[in-house]
Amino acid sequence: MQNKSWAFINLEREGPLAILTIENPPVNVLTDGVLNELDLAIEAALSVEDVRAIILKASGEKAFVAGADIGQFPTLTKQTGIELVEKGKKIFDRLADARVPVICAINSLALGAGLELALACDIRVAEEGSKLGLPETGLGILPGYSGTQRLSRLVGPGKAKELVLTGELLSAKEAYETGLVERVVPNGESFAEAKSIAEKIVAKGPVAIANAKKAIDRGFEMTLEEGQKLETQLFSELCETEDMQEGVKAFKEKRNPVFQGK
Missing domain, CATH: 1.10.12.10 (Lyase 2-enoyl-coa Hydratase, Chain  A, domain 2)
Structure with a gap:
């Protein structure tokens, strides 16, 4: 697999590792274009037989992914709402169902669709300064990219209800204590830690x-x-x-x- 770059997604190969980087400054919002390219990048990474793990990260320091494109919400109807979330679910499911482990490096804000993307990964590493949450109910909607489902399976229905219904944001430490992330590391070290985990995995059968x-x-x-x-x-x-x-x-x-x- 050769390195590939799209407008918003960069795909690199380091031995058996595929590294996906979201690049949509300033806060890496998951616009329709970003989702389209993420789908292509996941497909490209998984098409290579000797790729044994995927690391998902984002560029910049302000946010891992600050959420979906809110600008599209006012014009949504029931039908277009279904189409919107089903598209995102399909892409996130492809990541969740990948034949290889996916490790997510969270370097800052992971909000709404950004946290839902992280939830679709197998293992999450968050930097100390990160904030994580699903604030959608404050916009009059709910997490639509499987957030209500994956979160409840990860932290239990009671905690999931608390987080979704209040829209409360958690610090990295609180997210770790809740079981939302597997590791917390100093700021700037999420990718290195994710890579360390991935290297241990790819050494196994x-x-x-x-x-x-x-x-x-x-x-x-x-x-x-x-x-x-x-x-x-x-x-x-x-x-x-x-x-x-x-x-x-x-x-x-x-x-x-x-x-x-x-």
Whole structure:
């Protein structure tokens, strides 16, 4: 995969890592154009077989993503409202359902659609000065890019209701304590931390990583019994892979494994 740049999105390749950077100053609002290019960039990153993790970040210091384009809201009808949120959901779902882990580096404000984008990622790293929240009810609407659904699954329905209904913003520390982000780092270090996490992931068996992600994501929506059956199935699929043989062999030989994703 070669590096690619659009008007608002930059896609870089560093070994097995694909790095997506949103560049729509001053606060990286998710306009229709940004969403279109984000969709193209995700597709391009996932089309490369040996990409094993994606890092999502944003340029500038004012905001990770400050939200959606509010200017489009006054003219919305029921039908165009459906079309608007379904488009965003489709793009965010593509990120959430990616075969590889997606790590989000939050460097400042993650509000509204910006937080919903972060929620579609697997792991979130936030800098100490970040603020996170879903303030949509203050505009007379609600989070429409799966925010009500992903947030409640991440932090529980009670906390999700508190955050959505009040529109309250959380500090990075509060977001960590709530379970909204996985790590908090000093300002300016979110990308380096996200990259460190990604490098640990890509050192593991890629087929095992993909199946483990499936087991957690799909099993979360199942009963315990159903989830256990899924886990058994996904485990069994790994038993005949070359990666498993290499992993065991490397362990016995006390060396680092060289996985091929097979």
